[in-house]
Amino acid sequence: MSVTAYLEVAEGDTLGALRSFLGRLLAEDIVDALLVPQKLPTGDNVVPTLIKNPAKLAGVDPIAPVMPVIAARALSNVTATEHGERLATVLRSCELRAVIELVKLQQASLDNVILIGVDCLGTYEVTDYAKLIEAGANPTAELLAGAAEGQPTAHEGYQFRAACRMCEKPVPGGPDVYHPDITIGFLGLDPSQQILIEADDNLAEKLGLEADVGQVDNLSGGRKEVIERLIAERTAERDRVFAAFQEQVAGMDGLLAKFSTCIRCYNCMGACPICYCKECIFRTPTFDHASPQYFRWAERKGSIRLPTDTLLFHLTRLNHMATSCVGCGMCESACPSELPVALIFRAVGQETQAIFDYHPGRSLEEEVPVATFREDELTELGERQG
Amino acid sequence: MNDDFEPRIIGFFCNWCTYAGADLAGTSRIQYPPNIRVIRLMCSGALDPVYVIKALLEGADGVLIGGCHPGDCHYQSGNYKARRRVAILQSILKQMGFEPERVWLRWISASEGRYFADTVAEMVAKLKELGPNPLKGVGAV
Numbered sequence: 218m219s220v221t222a223y224l225e226v227a228e229g230d231t232l233g234a235l236r237s238f239l240g241r242l243l244a245e246d247i248v249d250a251l252l253v254p255q256k257l258p259t260g261d262n263v264v265p266t267l268i269k270n271p272a273k274l275a276g277v278d279p280i281a282p283v284m285p286v287i288a289a290r291a292l293s294n295v296t297a298t299e300h301g302e303r304l305a306t307v308l309r310s311c312e313l314r315a316v317i318e319l320v321k322l323q324q325a326s327l328d329n330v331i332l333i334g335v336d337c338l339g340t341y342e343v344t345d346y347a348k349l350i351e352a353g354a355n356p357t358a359e360l361l362a363g364a365a366e367g368q369p370t371a372h373e374g375y376q377f378r379a380a381c382r383m384c385e386k387p388v389p390g391g392p393d394v395y396h397p398d399i400t401i402g403f404l405g406l407d408p409s410q411q412i413l414i415e416a417d418d419n420l421a422e423k424l425g426l427e428a429d430v431g432q433v434d435n436l437s438g439g440r441k442e443v444i445e446r447l448i449a450e451r452t453a454e455r456d457r458v459f460a461a462f463q464e465q466v467a468g469m470d471g472l473l474a475k476f477s478t479c480i481r482c483y484n485c486m487g488a489c490p491i492c493y494c495k496e497c498i499f500r501t502p503t504f505d506h507a508s509p510q511y512f513r514w515a516e517r518k519g520s521i522r523l524p525t526d527t528l529l530f531h532l533t534r535l536n537h538m539a540t541s542c543v544g545c546g547m548c549e550s551a552c553p554s555e556l557p558v559a560l561i562f563r564a565v566g567q568e569t570q571a572i573f574d575y576h577p578g579r580s581l582e583e584e585v586p587v588a589t590f591r592e593d594e595l596t597e598l599g600e601r602q603g
Numbered sequence: 604m605n606d607d608f609e610p611r612i613i614g615f616f617c618n619w620c621t622y623a624g625a626d627l628a629g630t631s632r633i634q635y636p637p638n639i640r641v642i643r644l645m646c647s648g649a650l651d652p653v654y655v656i657k658a659l660l661e662g663a664d665g666v667l668i669g670g671c672h673p674g675d676c677h678y679q680s681g682n683y684k685a686r687r688r689v690a691i692l693q694s695i696l697k698q699m700g701f702e703p704e705r706v707w708l709r710w711i712s713a714s715e716g717r718y719f720a721d722t723v724a725e726m727v728a729k730l731k732e733l734g735p736n737p738l739k740g741v742g743a744v
Binding site for chain 1: 689690
């Protein structure tokens with residue numbers, strides 16, 4: 218069972234209330250360390266930070282609409298091997314779902330880890346976020362201002378990342394999203410007054426959280442409505458973008474055109490939380506061909522573009538990880554050629570996931586499709602047809 | 604349909620069943636179309652989709668993946684894993700505008716030399732209907 222309570226926000230300082238809440242996890246000796254987003258000293262970026270000293274919480278901002286790296290990778294770094302520490306980490310929905318995939322892929326561990334999910338309305342590209350800060354804007358405050366209505370309004374002249382604009386899973390514990398140990402909610406609330414905290418019984422007791430049933434019911438009603446509306450809007454946007462994509466890639470020419478500017482830098486792979494292989498086949502000499510081979514290809518085909526194997530790379534990466542793609546869009550943000558890789562991987566991922574009725578990041582029990590099988594599935598495949 | 608078109612098929616066969624089945628077709632002197640080039644693997648479950656995609660992007664007209672019948676895998680479950688991978692691969696190829704009918708998975712045992720020969724003949728006929736791989740002359744892949 219869980220307890221839903223609300224946290225009073227003093228003097229409209231939402232971040233202050235969040236920092237003191239997180240600080241209590243350290244102060245009450247519930248955890249030894251926090252892995253949370255924190256402002257860099259320059260102020261123009263917010264990055265996952267591992268904190269042991271409660272005095273270092275001043276720049277913590279789990280709401281800032283920017284995600285330079287996906288925290289799932291950071292959590293993998295700090296938990297993949299035995300560490301003996303108790304840790305709490307704050308994650309947005311896509312990060313949380315990526316963590317669940319990485320745990321199942323044995324690249325992260327939840328032993329002694331408290332997962333704290335936080336509502337997310339969207340994130341800017343890192344460069345856009347830096348520009349906003351430079352222009353004196355306060356992206357966190359702007360985001361919180363739209364929380365009550367669930368209206369993800371980006372700063373004028375800017376927009377959230379493409380992956381965020383079509384993200385229909387903005388809430389931890391929402392439809393097809395893993396239910397974290399603690400949820401921090403601000404959608405449908407006035408976060409200058411209060412924040413929703415949902416925690417399992419055990420943690421709620423340690424944190425001294427008490428449910429005010431009447432008030433919580435009241436809040437939850439509005440919150441539920443706002444979340445449902447946001448999800449419906451995002452789902453519509455997703456379907457619109459997917460349909461446009463399917464039209465574009467219909468036929469081989471469309472596909473080739475889509476990937477024609479790929480320079481095979483592998484940035485998408487490096488930014489992807491699911492691509493964890495320590496020795497990816499594309500980082501080996503497998504596709505470093507002997508010089509005469511290139512000339513033979515050019516002879517046979519008339520001409521070949523260089524670098525070769527760009528489409529091979531993307532199609533292979535799709536085969537390897539699309540069933541676990543959480544749609545975080547980090548691949549697209551990392552692409553110097555601005556290829557719509559997030560859209561392609563999400564659209565294709567969704568279809569392949571549907572074959573196995575698999576929802577990445579929903580549950581620790583559902584096995585990753587490429588790591589398992591069932592004897593009684595796909596029985597026509599492999600049999601003589603007709 | 605172009606009568607001159609002879610499809611080129613790349614075969615990925617498991618050592619224990621399909622490769623032995625193909626071998627049996629040969630030692631039994633069963634005729635089958637010479638359109639297939641076979642690569643032997645220890646198990647169909649050892650086939651990374653990257654090699655199937657590479658074959659297709661290089662202009663192979665079809666890829667035939669052969670494994671042991673369900674329940675017969677020498678390594679217990681490799682063929683079931685291969686089956687999932689082929690399902691994923693076909694789904695991705697289809698969505699990316701490529702013809703998934705060029706990728707075949709067939710369970711062919713060591714005793715099924717005749718079935719192996721029939722399968723190759725059937726695949727050649729189907730690929731002739733489908734025509735050459737559109738990527739054959741494309742250098743921008």
